[in-house]
Amino acid sequence: xxxxxxxxxxxxxxxxxxxxxxxxxxxxxxxxxxxxxxxxxxxxxxxxxxxxxxxxxxxxxxxxxxxxxxxxxxxxxxxxxxxxxxxxxxxxxxxxxxxxxxxxxxxxxxxxxxxxxxxxxxxxxxxxxxxxxxxxxxxxxxxxxx
Numbered sequence: 001x002x003x004x005x006x007x008x009x010x011x012x013x014x015x016x017x018x019x020x021x022x023x024x025x026x027x028x029x030x031x032x033x034x035x036x037x038x039x040x041x042x043x044x045x046x047x048x049x050x051x052x053x054x055x056x057x058x059x060x061x062x063x064x065x066x067x068x069x070x071x072x073x074x075x076x077x078x079x080x081x082x083x084x085x086x087x088x089x090x091x092x093x094x095x096x097x098x099x100x101x102x103x104x105x106x107x108x109x110x111x112x113x114x115x116x117x118x119x120x121x122x123x124x125x126x127x128x129x130x131x132x133x134x135x136x137x138x139x140x141x142x143x144x145x146x
Contacts, residue, residue, distance in 0.1 A: 027056050028064045035073065036100050036129070043074075045083060045091050062087040072099045104129050111136075115143040 030051050035043070045065075052061060066089075068074040076090035083089050098105075105125060112121040119139060124132045 027052055027060065028067070031064060031068070032073070032100065035095055036097075038095060040095075041097075042077065042092055042094050045089055045093070048093075058085065059087060062089055065089055065093075069093075072096055101129070104132060108132065111139070115139065116146040118146060119143055 031048060034051055048065065049061065062085075065074065069076060073096055074093040075096060077092040077094055078090070080090060080092040083091060108121055108124050112119075115121070119142065121139070124135075
């Protein structure tokens with residue numbers, strides 16, 4: 001009987017850690033998608049916090065923000081100070097939009113090498129992601145005919 005109780009507790013902890021990781025991933029995706037559509041070049045920390053559902057812990061949120069800083073997507077603005085919490089985060093961040101598009105830019109470069117050299121894809125580096133995915137099937141068809 002006691003073994004069953006331990007097993008249940010173990011399974012509960014295991015499932016909680018898995019769902020916690022899913023929540024963390026969801027939070028990161030949510031922040032990145034928001035940053036892609038955000039019009040300004042700087043964003044206050046409070047605005048990033050408002051994007052979360054409330055299921056995330058502050059530690060998870062801080063980890064996501066620090067990860068985005070490590071990737072060069074967010075750059076802290078030192079003059080605005082930190083929030084003073086156990087894991088200090090800066091009150092304001094500069095958004096580096098180019099680094100948000102890193103995956104898309106890599107994909108465009110891949111297709112520019114794969115397709116016929118007469119097909120110019122350079123314009124897609126400056127257009128929205130939606131335009132690229134909308135036009136890609138037509139570009140692929142055109143490439144097969146050339």
